[in-house]
Amino acid sequence: MNIALLNTELVKDKYLNEIIYFEELDSTNSYAKKNNLGSDTLLITSNQLRGTGRFNRQWKTTPSKDLTFSLIKNIDIRIDEVHLVNFYSSYILLISLKEYLSSFNIQDISLKWPNDIIFNGRKIAGILLDVKDLKNDLKKFIIGIGLNVNSKEFPEDLKPKATSIINEIKSELNIEMILIIFIKNFFEKLYLIKSKDELMKNWLMHTKIVGKKINFRKIEDDKEQPATVINIDPDGGLKVKFEDDRIKKYYSGEISLLYN
């Protein structure tokens, strides 16, 4: 990892206060939760040993090939709007990837509710959001991002669902450049968190799930239920219609796509 380049591009009078780098680390999100890191810190490792994903799943990466980092950012936001940071972060990651990949004429890169990035029907990135100081106006967000960039091999069970940028475009990419573009966009467009209508409108423009058949899984149980996505409301809630015609709105959970 070229930390010198990241420091030159991103730190001091620019975007970040500090970059903390570990060659190896259990999990950037766990480390950030245990240690008191200041706002505008980027915590990054080349080899994340026990990465965690949503639903307490494992998040596996190939050392030095993929991006695993957590951005620590204090944001003044109401408790009922905390989930907007998920939409914001995934939207910024998506536009940053499109910007970086613009010369490749990429069509099929999109967002999946609530915060995954999908490339040709399979997942390339996920976000794990942890929040500290929930009772304060100023909340500390730990935005953990895993992006499969140059990994070529995936475990058998993940192959139908996961991919990497290199597997889709057949070119090795510079992970530092992707990170630099992401951090710049993240700090330059922060106003969107306060303009939630504009944020959700932008997010919706980059998703393909509306009107599609999905399997929906609630956070609290293991069951998947087939449904159709009716919409994503301006407050971020996912409105689905189940097969028995019940319409429900969810703020958390997971969907898997039944289309490509």
Ligand code: BTN
């Ligand atoms: C998901 O389940 O889709 C979210 C995956 C988030 C993985 C990232 S990698 C960096 C950060 N540290 C972790 O342990 N998890 C997140």
